[in-house]
Amino acid sequence: METKKLETGAAPQKLGEYLSRTREKAPMHAGHGAGGAQSVRKDDYRGHEIEIVTTYKILVDGKKIRAPLGVDAAGKVHCHSLPNYQTASAVDMVRALIDGFPEEFEPKPARRKSRPASRRKSRSAAKKGSKHEH
């Protein structure tokens, strides 16, 4: 590799252009934006074509998480959100995700109670009244 080509390619402008261009073309992983992840494994055995489609639907504390889990031919689970892990089960991977992205699993702070108690009470009563009326 010529040093001159290396210097040119290393210029921040060149790297920025390359990244901007590549991200425009980059295909999203299966499951991105769809709320799930899917792996398709294929094999041939004794003249039979095997196709195994694995879809993960993961809930943590009842909330769906959008982690792109995949499963390889050996049945190991991987997830590019945690690129240095490979686990024997999806449960182990979700545990690792909870450790790796703690803020995504923090309970949302309770809504601030700013209204006077009497007003809240009247709203609640109004709601009850509304239900009753219908």
Added chain:
Amino acid sequence: MAVVRKKISQNADVRDQYIQSVQLLKKEASGRKTNEFGIPGAARSVSTYDLFVIWHVTAMMLETPPGNPAGRNSAHRGPVFAPWHRVMLMLFEQNLQRVLNDANFGLPYWDWAEDGDLPQQQQSAAAIWGADCMGGQGNPVTTGPFAFSQSDPSAFRVRISTNISGELRSVNRGLRRAFGVSADALPRTAHVTNALALSPYDSPDWDADTNSFRNRIEGWMNDDGVSATWLHNLVHVWVGGEMLLGSSPNDPVFFLNHCNIDRLWESWMTRNGRVYVPDMTADADLKGHRIDDPISSPLGRNATPREMLDVSAIYEYDALL
């Protein structure tokens, strides 16, 4: 003339230059804004250092081929792991040299196996985590040159990270590390020796389940040929925090880890010759990993695995294994 890459723990001058140049790259505006990379939220300036964070995440998003169940991408979980990171490190080193105005500066490496040979409880106190080197652990890190201070706008900050879907997002927080939480201990010298004894660089199915040198150093399989977190992966997981994520180049120790991995690859080539597989007769499913395929980088066709086999005109190591 080739620059010499040295061990960070034995070269204080190189260590200080590394810290200084990382800080300079972190402060240097690249001329790009977050919205140009599809990062949601208000458009913010992206530093040159953070371009390398975006590059790593982007490479991970490019599956090779799209939708493959092995999770092979344009930089990981396949043969191109070693050459892709060699390209990344060379471009990073060029930028360090530029901001230091020192064409003789060589990226240092962290010989983590040396620390892995220490008793487990001493590994967190190794010299690399000293206040004069990479600093310690925490959320955020509060010691060393990359310590966070909320009130100091010039303090080292993580500005681009990934969410649970692996997508880029803007953040504004300190660096995170958690030593030994997700893995007990660093790899040891014996593990490195065993990896170097493997003669095939890589082998079918060219994924995370093959017992080859590439797969062993990347860290998907242990010395018993069993799936495990090993060598390169184990270092990421042991350091924890930023190093767990696709945006792991946020931690300057990322480059020291990969420089050591690159040194292991170079050491392997002194034993086995400058050879690489797969060649161009391999299936098109391996496009991006074959010897003459362009590596996903700004160098285009100028950077292929073949071109990365002999870079002795550009740099060398002070010591191979």
